[in-house]
Structure formats: C-alpha cells, structure tokens
Amino acid sequence: MPHSTERRLQWLKRLTLAGTVLTALVILVGAWTRLVDAGLGCPDWPGCYGRLLVPDNEYAALRHPDVPLEPFKAWVEMAHRYVASFLGLIVLSVVALGWSLRKRPGFPGKVSIALLIVILLQGAFGAFTVTLKLWPQVVTLHLLGGLSVLMLFFWLHLRIRLSLTSRTSFPINHISTSTSDASSPKTINVLWVIGVSALVLQLALGGWVTSNYAGIACQGFPTCNTQWWPEMDISEGFHLTQTVGPNYLHGQLHADARTAIHMMHRFGALLLGIVLLALWWRYRTAASVGRALMLVLIAYFVQVALGIANVLLWLPLWLALLHTAGAVALTLSMEWAFWCWKRQPSQQSIEVNDLKAAQVTFTHCSK
Structure with missing residues (x-):
C-alpha cells in the first residue's frame, strides 16, 4: 500500500472513531436539551434571536418580543447546535479525505456519501424541530436520524479498520480483490x-x-x-x-x-x-x-x-x-x-488464496 494511502486511511480511522463518539455525545446533549425543556430555548435557527451567541435580554426582546429569553435554556440549545455543527465538520473531513480513495477496491465510498446525506438531513430536521415547535413527528425523526449517523460512522470505522488490517497484516498479493471484506x-x-x-x-x-x-x-x-x-x-x-x-x-x-x-x-x-x-x-x-x-x-x-x-x-x-x-x-x-x-467466513467459501484474509477477518471481529 502506498504510504500516502495508508496515512489517509489511518486518519479516516481516527476521524470515524471520533465521529462515532461525538455522535453519541450529540444524541445525549439532544436528550438533555429536551429533558430540561430547552428545545425552544432559541425561537429561531440557526442563530439564537438572530445571533450566533445568546444575546442579552434587551436585544432578545427587540428581536422576538413574544418569546422571553431564558438564558439557561438558550445556552443549552446553542450548546447542542455547536456540538452538532462540529460533528458536521468531521463528516465533511471524512468525505474530503476519502474522495481520492472512492474508486479503490474495498473502500466504503458509498457509505461516506450516505453519511454526508444523512447529516445534511439531520441539519434540516434540527431546523424543523424549532420552526415547527417540537412537532412530535419531526422530533422522532430527528432522534432516528441521529442514531442513523451513529451507525454510519461506526460502520465506516469498521470497514476502514478492516481495510487497514487486511493490507498490513500480510502481503497484498495474498488477497484476491474480490474478497476485500475477507469473507464471501x-x-x-x-x-x-x-x-x-x-x-x-x-x-x-x-x-x-x-x-x-x-x-x-x-x-x-x-x-x-x-x-x-x-x-x-x-x-x-x-x-x-x-x-x-x-x-x-x-x-x-x-x-x-x-x-x-x-x-x-x-x-x-x-x-x-x-x-x-x-x-x-x-x-x-x-x-x-x-x-x-x-x-x-x-x-x-x-x-x-x-x-x-x-x-x-x-x-x-x-x-x-x-x-x-x-x-x-x-x-x-x-x-x-x-x-x-x-x-x-464459512468453510465452503474460503479458498486457499483467501485463507489468511479470512483469518484476519475473524480476528478483527473477535477483538
């Protein structure tokens, strides 16, 4: 494997693991926001009373006189948005780093694109959660979307980790290109x-x-x-x-x-x-x-x-x-x-040339 490719894969491995952990955190912060009744702490989106930081009471009263500012709830809601925005940057970084590898056999390029699409939809659901005033259908879809992002990040991490393991544990010519996942x-x-x-x-x-x-x-x-x-x-x-x-x-x-x-x-x-x-x-x-x-x-x-x-x-x-x-x-x-x-791997599907690849897959899953 060329050194630049391996380095990219190593970075993708770290980023997807960080994305998995951060997504779990975003879900928990979202739950906290909902449980302390801060989901409408900011009446607009993406800012809070038109600002990227929570404003003072005087400015908020001028902007939305019908929605009195509650600073604690507003900061909770904005904290959720800040963390979610940072998660979006990680998704963009993953897509950008993996773009040159998208045609490489075994690289999960489609998964990274699916992740980008879902995170964009999540942003839309986040906006609708506020503008539709916690409409239950949107809130539920927003939660399911967050779990979908979590699963895509984790799946992407597993695929990249397996790709690195299978290519560094033994010479590449021992693996047939049709068995990049090391199993049928x-x-x-x-x-x-x-x-x-x-x-x-x-x-x-x-x-x-x-x-x-x-x-x-x-x-x-x-x-x-x-x-x-x-x-x-x-x-x-x-x-x-x-x-x-x-x-x-x-x-x-x-x-x-x-x-x-x-x-x-x-x-x-x-x-x-x-x-x-x-x-x-x-x-x-x-x-x-x-x-x-x-x-x-x-x-x-x-x-x-x-x-x-x-x-x-x-x-x-x-x-x-x-x-x-x-x-x-x-x-x-x-x-x-x-x-x-x-x-x-099933015994019937393991060919002689793919035996080591199958062993790597089994070890990878057993860790």
Whole structure:
C-alpha cells in the first residue's frame, strides 16, 4: 500500500472513531436539551434571536418580543447546535479525505456519501424541530436520524479498520480483490431482518414516547396505573397527522393517548427481547457472533432495567439520560453483532488464496 494511502486511511480511522463518539455525545446533549425543556430555548435557527451567541435580554426582546429569553435554556440549545455543527465538520473531513480513495477496491465510498446525506438531513430536521415547535413527528425523526449517523460512522470505522488490517497484516498479493471484506457475501436471513426491524421499531417508539411526553403516563410496573390493561386511546396516540402550528412543548395529547404510547413501548420492548433471544440461540455456538449477541442481550436487559427505574422513580434527569445512553449502547452492540455475522467466513467459501484474509477477518471481529 502506498504510504500516502495508508496515512489517509489511518486518519479516516481516527476521524470515524471520533465521529462515532461525538455522535453519541450529540444524541445525549439532544436528550438533555429536551429533558430540561430547552428545545425552544432559541425561537429561531440557526442563530439564537438572530445571533450566533445568546444575546442579552434587551436585544432578545427587540428581536422576538413574544418569546422571553431564558438564558439557561438558550445556552443549552446553542450548546447542542455547536456540538452538532462540529460533528458536521468531521463528516465533511471524512468525505474530503476519502474522495481520492472512492474508486479503490474495498473502500466504503458509498457509505461516506450516505453519511454526508444523512447529516445534511439531520441539519434540516434540527431546523424543523424549532420552526415547527417540537412537532412530535419531526422530533422522532430527528432522534432516528441521529442514531442513523451513529451507525454510519461506526460502520465506516469498521470497514476502514478492516481495510487497514487486511493490507498490513500480510502481503497484498495474498488477497484476491474480490474478497476485500475477507469473507464471501451473505444473504440477509429472515431472523436478522426481524431483529433489526424490531430494534428500529422500538427506537421509534422510544422517540414517540419522549416527543409526546409519555414517559410517566403509566405509574407502576409491571402494571400501568394499577391495571394490567389500562384505558388507552391508540388511534389518538398514534395519529401521525397532528396539526402543525401549536407549541408541542410538554405535549398536546390527553392522558389515555399518552398511556397508549407508553404501553406500546413496553410491548415493543417485550417483542425485541424475544427476537434478540432467538437470534442469540440461533448463533450461540458461532464463537464471535455468539459473544457479540451476548453483548447485545446484556445491553438490552440493562436498558429494560433503566426503563423500569425511570417509571418507578418518576423520570429523574440523570436516569432519563442513562436510558438514552442505553439506546445508543444497544444500537452499537446490535450493529457490531451484525458486522460479526456478516464477516464470519464459512468453510465452503474460503479458498486457499483467501485463507489468511479470512483469518484476519475473524480476528478483527473477535477483538
């Protein structure tokens, strides 16, 4: 490998790892912003009362006399925007560094372009979150977009790290160009489709819970408001064409609708647990995949415990933030498990010339 190419890949490896960590931080800062009711701390976008820094009360009153300035909430909202903007610069750096390598066999150029597109959409969702006054549909999509950025950054990091490992661990002429991932392509099976779909559904339900302020709509666990099947208004709780215009801070739905959202989130957690257990049972004897799925199960059970604690303790700020961190950990662990399964070489697909490449892939996933 030419020295300049290797150096670029090394920088991309560092940047994508930094991007993964920073994305997780942005998600947590976003959750903090929402939990302290600072989502509308600045009534405009991208500035705050028309400034890049939070202005004083006098200037804010002239700019938006209908929205009194609350300095703490405004600074929280702007802190979220500053960190997110820095994340955007990292994405641009990744795309720029990888542009000259985009046609190189095995380089994940399409993933980096997808990352750029998603981060631009995230910026748009960030603007709509403010201008549409926390419309639940946009808030939920903004959360899912943040998790998508996280997954793309992590996947890009894994691909680049594997590219470096496979090219520096042994001479390049030992690897056929058709096996840059060091394993034969695998067709996605039904169990993985169900597992990923169940996780996405549960993440979306979690976003819908928080955007509609339904976290403590149910008191008590395992019952809800002392009932196993409480009064619920499912049609109103999942009415996706809510009116655009009202201020959705603290939510607009009535109690039964919020109860329905909360209960569906509980049922989604149960469904996800069953699917994850099935996945683990199916691959428990496959060394690296089984260990990765065990990590997923640990993250899942910790997340369930955090969810229960949030209900019983009435959603304290620190615990709600931990629940968001748990969603991040669950997402990354599931992606890691899928990576390990996707890269697990089968004996039938390993050719003599690709044996060392397959060994590198297995070692890479087992670390």
